[in-house]
Amino acid sequence: MSSDGLRSSSSIQPSPDSRVRSAADRQTGDNSELMRSARFRKEREADWQRLETLVLRAERNGLQRMSFAETRDLASLYRQATTSLAIAREISLDKALLGYLEALTARAYLCVYAPQQRLGGLFQRFMTEGAPQAMRRSWLYILLGFLFLGLGALAGYLLYFENTDWYFVFMPAELADGRGPDATTGDLRSVIYGHETGTTGLGAFATYLFSHNTRIAIFVFGLGVFACAPAIVLTFYNGLILGAFFALHADRGLGLDLAGWLSVHGVTELSAICIACGGGLKLGAAVLFPGDRSRVAALRHAGHDAVKLALVAALMLVVAALLEGFARQLVQDLSSRIVIGWGIGAIWLAWFTLGGRRRN
Incomplete structure (x- = not known):
């Protein structure tokens, strides 16, 4: 090999001394x-x-x-x-x-x-400020929920008197048996003022109505985001059932008696349905009419109050279950039933309208 090749080869391969210096430099750097x-x-x-x-x-x-x-x-x-x-x-x-x-x-x-409040503090703040303020901000949507329920009840009531067969269209089959247009007035009156606690008569209807209304409350809130339509339809249908059932008793001169029976828990329970519907409508309106915000931002903004409405509805359904399980059976006087039901309704209304207002 030529001397140039040897020099070239030696220039490529680092010398042992350079490798030692490189390792030393790395060690020094470390x-x-x-x-x-x-x-x-x-x-x-x-x-x-x-x-x-x-x-x-x-x-x-x-x-x-x-x-x-x-x-x-x-x-x-x-x-x-x-x-x-x-x-x-x-x-x-x-x-x-x-x-x-x-x-x-x-x-x-x-x-x-991070927020420093414990669970008790958060619950207290929700009850004293968050929930009533969200209710007032959402009053229009809640009012629409009451409107759709009322229209459904009116339609069910009028359709029953047009043709009693509508009763079997609206009323679930498992509850229609024995409480339809063929039932005697005495039978209907006996279950209104009876002490039955089993699974027959109005006790069965009340149990079904509560579970049915609970499902309706969940659905009208959760499905309201889809352009509001499911919330409106379900709330209206719930009104159809109520209207047809009330028409059956009104036709026998028992309308006031049934109203008293329903008032004990129905004022709270049906209001919870309308409030849940209002929450669903608020979500649906945010999707349909986002305004200057994007739909995602509008939905997020509306969700703050809508979730609070859902929690209020859940709380009211729990109270309605307690009223149905105890007060409805223990109180047999018509006037007392009306006073209890609408009195508790007035307490809810006072909470919603007066709670969370700051004093000047």
Whole structure:
């Protein structure tokens, strides 16, 4: 081989001395990085430990039980830790230090900025402010829910008197047997003022009506987002059942008696249906008429109040179940039934109209 080839070959292959120097340089760089991380940590470690202590105390006891000085230090040290994290990322310190700072700042963030109310406080705020304010903001949609239910009841009532066969069209088959146009007036009266608690008579109807109305409430809220139509149809259909059933008793001169029987739990239960319908309509209106917002943004904005309406409806259905299970059976006097049902309705109305108003 020529001398030029030998020189060329030797220039390609690094010498043992250069390889040793390269390894030494890498070792020096690693040592320098470790020293820099150690120095960075040593200068700030006391503040991090203090922050970690305050975070543990806040997580265990809550900010309410911490002193003013501790909460002030928590906020200040949190800001310092976020600055340290940004610097550590910028100068590429070791991963262990970065992981520690990321975890610490995330926990501190939750302590400083996350809501500090416990479940009881959130429930109290919902009952005193959130729910009634959402009801007032959504009054038009709730009124529409009452309107569709009322129109359905009126249609069922009038169609029954046009042709009694409509009763079997609207009324579920499992409840129509024995309580249709062929039933005697005495039989209808006996179940209104009877003490039966089994699965016959109006007890069965009340049980079915509650479970049926609960499903309706869920559906009218959940399906209202689809252009409002399902919520309107289901609420109207629920009114058809109520109207036909009331017409059957009114035809026998028992309309007022049935109204008293229904008032005990029906005022609360049917109002819950209309409120759930209002929530569904509000979601559907946000999709149909988003205004200046995008449909997603409009739906998100409407959802804040709509969800509260759904929670109010659920609460009212629970109360209606208690009234149906106890007061309906224990109270047999017509006037007392009306007073109980509409009195509780007045309490709901007072809560919705007066709750959460700020005093000037």
